[in-house]
Amino acid sequence: MMRRAFSAVRQLNTSLPTVHRRGLFLSSLLIMAVVLWPVARLPVGERVALEHDFGSLSSPAPVFVEDNSPLPNMANLEYVIQRGDTLSGIFGRLNLGQETMAQLLESDLDVLALDTLMPGNRLRFWVDQEAHRLNRLELYFNPARQVVFERVDSEHFTFDEVIHEGQWRERPARTEIHGSFYNAALGAGLSPGDVAQIETLFKNRINFRRLQAGDQLHLVRNEQFVGDEASGSTELVAVEIIQGKKRLSAFLAEDGNYYDEGGNSQTQAFLRYPLAGKPRVSSHFNPKRRHPVTGRIKPHNGTDFPLPIGTPVLAAGDGVVTKVENHQYAGRYVVIEFSSRYRARYLHLSKPLVRVGQRVSRGQAIALSGNTGRSTGPHLHYEFHVNGRPVDPMSAALPMMRLMSDKELRAYRARVDDWRKAIAGSELLR
Numbered sequence: 001m002m003r004r005a006f007s008a009v010r011q012l013n014t015s016l017p018t019v020h021r022r023g024l025f026l027s028s029l030l031i032m033a034v035v036l037w038p039v040a041r042l043p044v045g046e047r048v049a050l051e052h053d054f055g056s057l058s059s060p061a062p063v064f065v066e067d068n069s070p071l072p073n074m075a076n077l078e079y080v081i082q083r084g085d086t087l088s089g090i091f092g093r094l095n096l097g098q099e100t101m102a103q104l105l106e107s108d109l110d111v112l113a114l115d116t117l118m119p120g121n122r123l124r125f126w127v128d129q130e131a132h133r134l135n136r137l138e139l140y141f142n143p144a145r146q147v148v149f150e151r152v153d154s155e156h157f158t159f160d161e162v163i164h165e166g167q168w169r170e171r172p173a174r175t176e177i178h179g180s181f182y183n184a185a186l187g188a189g190l191s192p193g194d195v196a197q198i199e200t201l202f203k204n205r206i207n208f209r210r211l212q213a214g215d216q217l218h219l220v221r222n223e224q225f226v227g228d229e230a231s232g233s234t235e236l237v238a239v240e241i242i243q244g245k246k247r248l249s250a251f252l253a254e255d256g257n258y259y260d261e262g263g264n265s266q267t268q269a270f271l272r273y274p275l276a277g278k279p280r281v282s283s284h285f286n287p288k289r290r291h292p293v294t295g296r297i298k299p300h301n302g303t304d305f306p307l308p309i310g311t312p313v314l315a316a317g318d319g320v321v322t323k324v325e326n327h328q329y330a331g332r333y334v335v336i337e338f339s340s341r342y343r344a345r346y347l348h349l350s351k352p353l354v355r356v357g358q359r360v361s362r363g364q365a366i367a368l369s370g371n372t373g374r375s376t377g378p379h380l381h382y383e384f385h386v387n388g389r390p391v392d393p394m395s396a397a398l399p400m401m402r403l404m405s406d407k408e409l410r411a412y413r414a415r416v417d418d419w420r421k422a423i424a425g426s427e428l429l430r
């Protein structure tokens with residue numbers, strides 16, 4: 001097991017006078033009341049799982065009770081998230097107060113773990129009954145990943161992410177295609193996300209609609225286990241599509257990129273900058289950044305580009321939109337997954353131009369930049385994640401390419417025109 005502290009305490013408005021602090025706090029409550037917290041949009045379910053007094057982190061056997069009743073007042077309890085739940089609803093039923101929730105959201109800003117909660121994930125609360133205070137909250141995503149918020153004082157929580165490496169097991173599969181490729185792939189145990197990734201990997205080589213009965217899909221998928229429990233994390237390491245007499249391949253190499261049988265890269269290149277041209281950077285990626293006032297570690301997980309509001313923000317590669325959200329601190333933000341390994345996050349936007357589930361291609365405008373959430377001025381906060389970990393988008397060793405700015409593109413086209421004219425004006429050798 002590897003334990004990794006992502007960020008320490010975050011200080012809310014410590015440098016402001018109390019009156020302002022109070023005003024800011026009230027306005028943030030207002031914002032929160034308007035923006036129902038994200039687990040919100042899911043339909044309602046029937047049951048709630050509860051567990052008394054679990055001391056350790058090993059899985060307790062949950063006790064089920066009817067839904068929509070207030071959760072009993074108890075020291076420790078576990079709650080399994082149901083469809084239709086909102087974080088504020090759960091906190092309301094626990095009588096924990098919106099102020100506590102605001103403090104958790106504040107400490108979660110760097111990672112936005114609360115935003116990724118799904119039905120079936122578990123929340124584990126440690127409550128001091130006398131003081132009626134939440135001391136600790138654990139988000140149990142799966143056996144390989146938990147996030148723990150621990151109270152340090154009356155206003156702040158620390159944030160800690162617990163990662164279990166577990167073991168990866170290879171699962172080979174092979175299937176004959178009858179009907180749609182999609183159904184054949186799902187039949188071979190792949191997820192819709194895997195199918196999207198395969199279609200992206202092969203998009204310039206195969207017309208998936210032209211596949212015929214008897215064509216085959218061969219694959220190996222790596223799947224993560226902690227003990228005997230699957231974590232849900234997977235990675236395609238080999239994909240071959242046999243189309244008639246043709247065999248088309250993509251294999252994952254050590255460098256994290258896909259290559260065909262001949263060693264030709266099949267992985268898309270990424271844009272280094274999620275913007276046209278070479279924009280100015282106002283704040284660099286820095287996992288060890290210290291808060292100037294408190295001196296506590298407060299990582300900066302992305303790169304900041306100062307931009308006029310309304311600047312088009314671009315998809316760094318071909319991928320699928322997995323999140324379009326509005327967060328009290330992160331503002332309007334968009335997450336794009338390029339593969340099971342790579343994803344990017346774009347914060348403080350003024351206007352998303354895409355919706356969840358939409359396919360996007362490299363260079364496509366996915367949003368307009370803004371100044372939403374807690375932001376010191378109009379800018380884009382841009383994160384690039386590899387295997388769920390933020391990396392420096394400006395220096396990560398990735399297959400990268402830069403998109404030309406309009407100005408560069410005009411100059412380039414002018415040169416191309418000049419070359420063409422020069423060629424056309426030259427003597428035709430026979």
Ligand SMILES: [Zn+2]
Nearest residue numbers: 302303304381
């Ligand atoms: Zn930033």
